[in-house]
Amino acid sequence: ELAISIVNCVSSIYLKNGNPLTVKIGVNSGPVTSGVVGFHKPQFSLVGDAVNTASRMASTISSKNTIQISQSTYALIGDKKGIMFMPNQIEAKGKGIMDTFLVGISNEIEETEEIDERPGTRNTLIPRFTFKPFKEPSSNKKLSSVENNKRANKPLRRRSTEMIEEIQLCSFACRESQTEKLFRYRTVVIGLPILVNGLRIGLVCHFLALLIHIGYLFVGENSNFSIASVILNAVESVLLLCLILVIKKRFGSYWLAWALQLSFLVCIVTHAIQILFLEEINQELETIRILYYFVLLTHCSTLFFKHIMLTVLIGSGVWTLSAAFLFESEEVALGILISLTFVVVLLVTIYVREKKLRNSSVLIKDAKKELNKVEKLINQMMPPHAYEHLKEENSFTDRMSDVTLIYADIVGFTAWSSDKFPEEIVGMLSQLFQRFDKHCAEHKVYKVHTIGDCYVAMGFTGDKPESRDPYGECLNMINFAKVMIDMIKEVNEEHEIQLNMRIGIHTGEVVGGITGTNIVRYDIYGPDVMIANKIESNGVPGRIAVSEVTKSFLKNCAPERFKFTKHKEVVDKYRDRTFRTYLLREN
Secondary structure, three states, rough: HHHHHHHHHHHOOOOOOOOOOOOOOEOOHHHHHHHHEEEOEEEEEEEHHHHHHHHHHHOOOOOOEEEEEEEHHHHHHOOOOEEEEEEEEEEEOOOOOEEEEEEOOOOEEEEEEEEEEOOOOOOOOEEEEEEOOOOEEEEEHHHHHHHHHHHHOOOOOOOOOOOOOOOOOOOOOOOOOOOHHHHHHHHHHHHHHHHHHHHHHHHHHHHHHHHHHHHHHHOOOOHHHHHHHHHHHHHHHHHHHHHHHHOOOOOOOOOHHHHHHHHHHHHHHHHHHHHHHOOOOHHHHHHHHHHHHHHHHHHHOOOHHHHHHHHHHHHHHHHHHHHHHHOEEEEHHHHHHHHHHHHHHHHHHHHHHHHHHHHHHHHHHHHHHHHHEEEEEEEEOOOHHHHHHHHHHOOOOEEEEEEEEEEEEEEEHHHHHHOOOOOHHHHHHHHHHHHHHHHHOOOOOEEEEEEEOOOEEEOOOOOHHHHHHHHHHHHHHHHHHHHHHHHHHHHHHHHHHEEEEEEEEEEEEEEEEEOOOOEEEEEEEEEEHHHHHHHOOOOOOOOEEHHHHHHHHHHHOOOEEEEEEEEEEEEOOOOOOOEEEEEEEEO
């Protein structure tokens, strides 16, 4: 169904030159080994004979917009109603003559007089099919594996080694660790507007109280009480004003945090003592004033709960003793109970707030680590300039000339893996590709992707495209190819196996860009990409095959270093011509 839907989809897409977009689709069924391989650019990869056969199903199709399936796939299809299967025969590389089927809708088949004249095949009519689109499944049935995993698995969070400690109830230690310092600084930044506004409101209230007490000084009878109140209000007003002026400049300072806390505590103690020694005083007003300072002491503090708790206990003790001496006997219990209940509520609120802030700090730190890992991985998955375009959500296309491409296939890997466990196959391939990836970075070569046990790379890394050196890129690619052959020899000695590398290198024009929506990747296209693939498939194990263009580049940048032996002529069906390939060796 997917293959038929793809053919239907491309039938309505036209290229800029007016020609319709066409595809060739090959399908095969069989056992595969899968796993993540690579170091610099890890990639989920499928390996096995079934993968190679699927590739042959597509590459051996002679007509456009055609689907070819293997006999194993045909045997697995249950309901064949409405689908036409035309028997066909191909000659596949490494497989010999294979019986296959061409697929189409049975009631809409048009046979043409186009004769399949490929060597090794029967002269059969090649059917050209038109396809009816399959009915799309309803949206409520579309559920991706990712969504299923989200439902089935709860996210696990790994404990960070730099995690802020659990909240403490009380502490006499005045030092703070570097982690606590950073956490407190971020917390202060969040609560700075509340702190400044609280101090401003306090300053306004004290200024109004100061005016009232000055007025009372001139009209009241108890001048001692009024003078003391005026002095106390004036001192507190000046203190709040100084704190407001300093807080914005040094709000993250540890000494300023303690200065704030001790200032509020001194105000509480001062008013509590004032209640003890002044006879005529408004008890309700002083109680409200002290409770207001408790609000500042708790919610306008820039210290942790463990230190706030210590100062609140001191302030509460002094205030409770003062209230016990001041209030009438029948009012003492109720007044103390109301005051302490208010203070407890304040403590509970800042405890809950700090606990949530600590938890969110851990989550944010872990999230940043994961984001950094993802960003680093994405940076490895595509060239730097492509990643910048992706972050800015810009669509773009690279058209690069004189780019050297390499296709490197591990010869004998499929035969070696035929009787091995999946863990052995993925482990061996991952070990090889990890070594390749590391040398990729060392030789300034960009890994494009892997296809099974085939490694694809290009000389242009995407870094500073305006200052490219195509000749230097070509030489880097040759050096990298030589290292790949040497590494295969090392692996053979280590594991006593017989693998080899068949390498094809070509220099030409490449079109590149980011493709996909759910799975995003940077890929390259163009006739020259296919030529590099052709050179590899027609190469010699253990040797490096290059095109005429690559040969001329190497003669230009290292004229005395390499010798070239004529090899095969390869057909470029996209440009309707043939080109000579050469086997390279050093002098």
